[in-house]
Amino acid sequence: MNVNVGRPNKRVTSNPIRYVIGEQRLVCLFLGIGIASLIFALIPSKSSLSLSGRISSNNNDGWISSDSSSSSLSEHHLQQQSVPSRRIAYELQDESDQRGNSGAKLPMGLKSRRLRVLVTGGAGFVGSHLVDRLMARGDSVIVVDNFFTGRKDNVVHHFKNPRFELIRHDVVEPILLEVDQIYHLACPASPVHYKYNPVKTIKTNVMGTLNMLGLAKRVNARFLITSTSEVYGDPLQHPQVETYWGNVNPIGVRSCYDEGKRVAETLSMDYHRGLNLEVRIARIFNTYGPRMCLDDGRVVSNFVAQALRKEPLTVYGDGKQTRSFQYVSDLVEGLMRLMEGDHVGPFNLGNPGEFTMLELAKVVQETIDPNAKIEFRPNTEDDPHKRKPDISKAKNLLGWEPKVSLREGLPLMVSDFRQRLFGDDKSSSNSGGSIFAA
Numbered sequence: 001m002n003v004n005v006g007r008p009n010k011r012v013t014s015n016p017i018r019y020v021i022g023e024q025r026l027v028c029l030f031l032g033i034g035i036a037s038l039i040f041a042l043i044p045s046k047s048s049l050s051l052s053g054r055i056s057s058n059n060n061d062g063w064i065s066s067d068s069s070s071s072s073l074s075e076h077h078l079q080q081q082s083v084p085s086r087r088i089a090y091e092l093q094d095e096s097d098q099r100g101n102s103g104a105k106l107p108m109g110l111k112s113r114r115l116r117v118l119v120t121g122g123a124g125f126v127g128s129h130l131v132d133r134l135m136a137r138g139d140s141v142i143v144v145d146n147f148f149t150g151r152k153d154n155v156v157h158h159f160k161n162p163r164f165e166l167i168r169h170d171v172v173e174p175i176l177l178e179v180d181q182i183y184h185l186a187c188p189a190s191p192v193h194y195k196y197n198p199v200k201t202i203k204t205n206v207m208g209t210l211n212m213l214g215l216a217k218r219v220n221a222r223f224l225i226t227s228t229s230e231v232y233g234d235p236l237q238h239p240q241v242e243t244y245w246g247n248v249n250p251i252g253v254r255s256c257y258d259e260g261k262r263v264a265e266t267l268s269m270d271y272h273r274g275l276n277l278e279v280r281i282a283r284i285f286n287t288y289g290p291r292m293c294l295d296d297g298r299v300v301s302n303f304v305a306q307a308l309r310k311e312p313l314t315v316y317g318d319g320k321q322t323r324s325f326q327y328v329s330d331l332v333e334g335l336m337r338l339m340e341g342d343h344v345g346p347f348n349l350g351n352p353g354e355f356t357m358l359e360l361a362k363v364v365q366e367t368i369d370p371n372a373k374i375e376f377r378p379n380t381e382d383d384p385h386k387r388k389p390d391i392s393k394a395k396n397l398l399g400w401e402p403k404v405s406l407r408e409g410l411p412l413m414v415s416d417f418r419q420r421l422f423g424d425d426k427s428s429s430n431s432g433g434s435i436f437a438a
């Protein structure tokens with residue numbers, strides 16, 4: 001028995017070449033190598049073909065909007081990027097999955113994975129509009145929110161979608177999630193809300209941002225922070241360029257927010273420089289639109305709510321201080337381009353059209369009630385006199401600029417407010433869909 005089993009082994013050791021030729025093992029070996037090389041040679045060329053195909057089709061499916069300026073942006077985008085962005089990489093992956101021929105390249109667990117995006121503060125005003133766009137794009141979206149100023153109503157229309165998750169959580173505490181991108185918006189944005197508990201506001205900005213940066217580092221996600229034009233304080237330079245360092249009071253009543261956001265930017269840059277994290281910094285200027293809190297003290301929502309309630313419009317100071325007003329869909333487009341692009345920033349995202357408070361009051365009167373009265377009150381502490389973004393950098397590097405004028409955007413916000421205040425005008429006040437039509 002032992003002798004029979006040992007025989008073939010002995011033959012192999014004594015003349016392995018004759019054994020291999022005789023048994024036709026060599027033919028099989030070369031055939032195997034040939035097939036493997038063919039597979040590896042074919043896969044990259046297919047990917048590059050579908051990359052160009054995908055980018056042009058993106059112009060049709062809304063990732064990059066479909067007008068002519070956007071298509072030139074996608075060409076520009078393609079020329080600029082030596083490697084496809086994460087977004088494109090995942091789309092390629094999805095496409096080849098659909099064709100059923102990618103099994104050789106990717107581990108099983110990753111094969112049909114969509115882009116997973118975390119939006120902190122996603123139940124708030126800006127966050128919920130961003131979530132709408134990400135969901136429409138086909139991503140899996142997780143919203144983390146403590147509902148301090150956000151509302152479930154803002155995202156309720158996604159509850160039945162299996163790609164959507166909502167987690168009640170305060171970003172001051174750490175959280176572990178597996179995601180590819182993090183849009184970090186969680187922070188009260190209106191003076192009424194951020195002054196309500198200043199210590200909590202600065203904790204949210206510092207500890208919340210640290211927690212989200214730590215998470216991004218751990219799972220190797222790209223991280224975008226929504227900073228603010230408030231980092232320029234009461235600016236001594238007009239309009240404000242990103243290279244301007246600002247004029248901020250470090251001990252004033254607004255400092256919890258202004259300085260908090262400055263620290264959040266610093267932390268983001270330090271994670272980027274020191275730990276190689278991919279970060280993106282947006283400095284957002286005044287933004288308005290449907291789903292803003294009704295009584296949050298921000299000037300556009302104040303005027304609109306007051307005019308609808310037939311109350312006088314409150315103008316603080318002499319009303320000659322200026323602001324720029326950006327419609328929310330323009331901001332969301334800018335945030336997404338920033339996240340997908342190759343540039344860290346900071347980028348000013350705002351509408352450079354400048355209005356005095358009195359001019360704004362006039363537009364509100366024209367839109368809602370020509371007989372609305374104006375009431376003057378003493379100005380609040382540290383209220384900046386002028387605000388206007390210089391958006392050349394975003395125009396050049398992101399191919400972005402706002403498209404919706406105040407006179408176009410205001411009626412969309414008014415119908416949403418009217419519906420929430422009085423429960424009427426339902427048909428025209430879908431706070432989610434209307435912004436994309438604008």
Ligand SMILES: NC(=O)c1ccc[n+]([C@@H]2O[C@H](COP(=O)([O-])OP(=O)(O)OC[C@H]3O[C@@H](n4cnc5c(N)ncnc54)[C@H](O)[C@@H]3O)[C@@H](O)[C@H]2O)c1
Pocket residue numbers: 120121122123124125126127144145146147148149150151169170171172184185186187188189190193204208226227228229283284285286287288293
């Ligand atoms: N809207 C603007 O004009 C504007 C201007 C500049 C910057 N920003 C920035 O954009 C982001 C979004 O602003 P918004 O206007 O949508 O404000 P918002 O108040 O409507 O939204 C903020 C969201 O963050 C949530 N949140 C607050 N603290 C949190 C915490 N500790 N943990 C978890 N969630 C928390 C709130 O519940 C809310 O849903 C903010 O970071 C803000 O600083 C907005």
